[in-house]
Amino acid sequence: MGLRLHNTLTRAAEPFEPQDPERVGIYGCGPTIYGHAHIGNFRTFLFYDLVHRYLEWKGYGVHFVMNFTDVDDKTIRAAREAGVGIGEFTEPFAEAVLEEADALGMARFDLYPRATAYVDGMIELVQTLLDRKLAYVTEDGSVFFDISAFPGYGKLSGKDLEQVRTGERVSGDDYGKDDVRDFALWKAVKPEDEEVGAAWDAPWGRGRPGWHLECSVMGLREVGTTLDLHLGGEDLIFPHHEDEIAQSEGATGHPFARCWLHVKHLRVEGSKMSKSLGNFITVRELLDEGVSRAAIRHQLLSAQYRRELNFSRAGLEASEKAVARLVDFRDRLRRRPVEEVEMDEAQDSTEGQPSSGGPLARAAARAREGFETAMDDDLNISGALGAVFTFVNEANAHLDRERGVAAAERDAALALVASVDRVLGLVELADRERGVDPEVEAWVQERIEARAQARRDRDWSRADAIRDELSSRGIVLEDGPDGTRWKRVTTASPGA
RNA sequence: GGCGCCGUGGCCAAGUGGUAAGGCAGAGGACUGCAAAUCCUUUAUCCCCGGUUCGAAUCCGGGCGGCGCCUCCA
Structure with a gap:
């Protein structure tokens, strides 16, 4: 049984079949770094971590890229208010995200490209789209993608073009579009862009890249013409990812991504997180409070990525206890003295049966199988955790019953915990937290x-x-x- | 209006045809000087109403309730 993933593009679970198992190409949309990342961002990023770790656990070679968007309207506004250029303004936030990722036990990805380092590629891509008549330049020197020229537009989000609201809300920014549904590839320079260094020369005029363009170029250049996986939050399906597909496929003529995975948005204490509701929580705040990092990691990972997840203080306490149960179990195994006993069960074990061995080894084998079966089913981590804790129960009961335990038995149990934790990263993180001088x-x-x-x-x-x-x-x-x-x-x- | 998701014990949450994993919390017991950790026991008309089926939490229809996206928010 192999891994199956729910592909947004087909709205169905599909077998995961990368182009090259030795180098699975993955691109995850990262944060826009004009402020500290919030807890919702990190549900998504921890999901990326889970994908990253699980694929490696399955034996794939993974090349994982997550970008930092360091130029957009909000960034420019915030940099102006701070009175510095966008580079100087954004870099501390990029570093903060990496620090927080480390704190939550995320394994580092291969590359964290900044959009502004790829402007040359973006200009090239826009030129290609202009040459192919998929884009047009407006009077002010902006460039828009002509969605009517791209037949597949809407395939990711399942939108019927006729149904997309051809809204009333046409801002000054959009002036000059042939169709309000067309999206910006290049935005003509404005004085405030120059102020913060967010303007570049292009053949059709000075300006800055559109948001969607950034991810296409970083993905194409750093991962490849066709991504095996493209990940992001559910809000990005439309228009961001729809537009990425249009630009990328319009330019290359090849599918941009074989499979798209989208993470459902996090709720906080039962409500949608928003600044106006006052429930906008940054990871930085939680870390400064001294909240257990393993508990944060556990809670954000505990529900399957396409399920609703509610972040709460009560849930954090439950997560804290759950992690402790796992760590205490591992510690109990470690200090359990081993006995030089023959395992009776070893005698009648069947050749080639991985479940042979004593009760602990057999329970560990069942747990491993349950863990993998659940994870293979569209990364069902709740089911996977269930398999692990069932094992903890069985093994604890066994340890209570028996005075000693054979070394092979103990080692099989320890190996199971270590193995699943290469994916979960919970024990590893708790160990770091528990460390004392x-x-x-x-x-x-x-x-x-x-x-x-x-x-x-x-x-x-x-x-x-x-x-x-x-x-x-x-x-x-x-x-x-x-x-x-x-x-x-x-x-x-x-x-x- | 368009597209989509969800409703399982006090809370969180697996399970998509053969009568309910797991975590947290509660109760009783064992162990302990008392605890902690651990174990044992214990807590479910699977939102409602119809239907299909030998059999449904799981499939179909209809309700009720909660939620998301529909132009730059992960």
Whole structure:
């Protein structure tokens, strides 16, 4: 059973068949960097991370490009207000996005192109479209794409051209269009563009590229003529991606992308996120609050990408606990002493059966299969997580029942956790968060020793006082037959 | 008006024909000095009404309810 993905273009699940499995070409639409990215942006970006990691987990070679849009109306306006050029204005936000991506455990993509570095290519593409009579220059020196000359227009969004509202809202910007539905490839220069360095010379006149054009050029140049996957938020289906298809295919004569995946928008505390509702949350804010990064990652990944997902504080707490359960399980396996025992089950294991071995190894094999089956079904991460936690339950029960465990059994269980975490990235991130410096570690050990003495003296109030002291510093103790263990806990809602 | 999505236990959420995964929360129990972690037990008329079928949360029809996109917002 192979991976199947829901292609927006055909509105159906299709087998994933890249042109070259050694180099799957993927382009994901990135943020416009005129401000800090919000939590909704990161639902999409974490989905990109999931696609990236899962394809590599499946054995594909992946070439993944995510752009930064560093020139558009809003960017120009914001740069003017700040009194700096667009390059100087946007670069800190690009770096912030990368920092936040790291903080949320995203594996780095191969390339993060900035639109302004590709203007020469954009001019070339526009020229090609003009030569092919798919675009026209208006009196002011702007260039528009003539959608009536491109028969496939509307195929991605399923729009009937006659139905697209030929609206009343014709702004000054659009003056000169043959048809209001035509979209800008090149916008003639305005004084404010010059002010912030957002203007380039082109054969038909000085100006700046249209938004849609940027992604076409970066995708074509950095990924290839035909992308295996093109990813983005659902809002981009129309017009952004529709226009990318028209430009790219109009110029190259080849399909721009074989498969399009679109992520449903995130809701926040039950409402659509918007600045006016005051529920506009940036990742930066959450990180500054000290909210558990693994919890944020878990919540944003926990629902399948085409399902509605509601980001909430309550959900963050549930995510925090879920991650802890997984990490605690891994830690429990690690410290479980192994026994030099023969596995009875190994005797009657069938040749070539990967599910052979003891109960733990067999449960791990089932979990792996369940995980992959769910992920293969259009990246159904909820089902995949279900398979993992079912395994955690089974294995914990087994560990409770048995005194010791064979090394091969323990290793099979640990390998399962490590394997799925190469896709999920949750344990990895939690480990980074739980890390403590040696000084703190020494202090904790000293406190634990003091408490152990108090317990030997049966001085329970003193023992509890020490435990509370540690607890207030985010250190949780667990007494067991082999002594006291401790762990650092993160928190989902530090304010609460 | 056009296109589309969703409605499963207190909350979140899998499951698309054979009588309900998983996470969080709650209750009882085991373990513990008390906890924590873990385990055991426990909590579902699958929005409503019809229909198809031996059999439907799952298919069809009709309602009700929530939501998204329809020109630059991931």
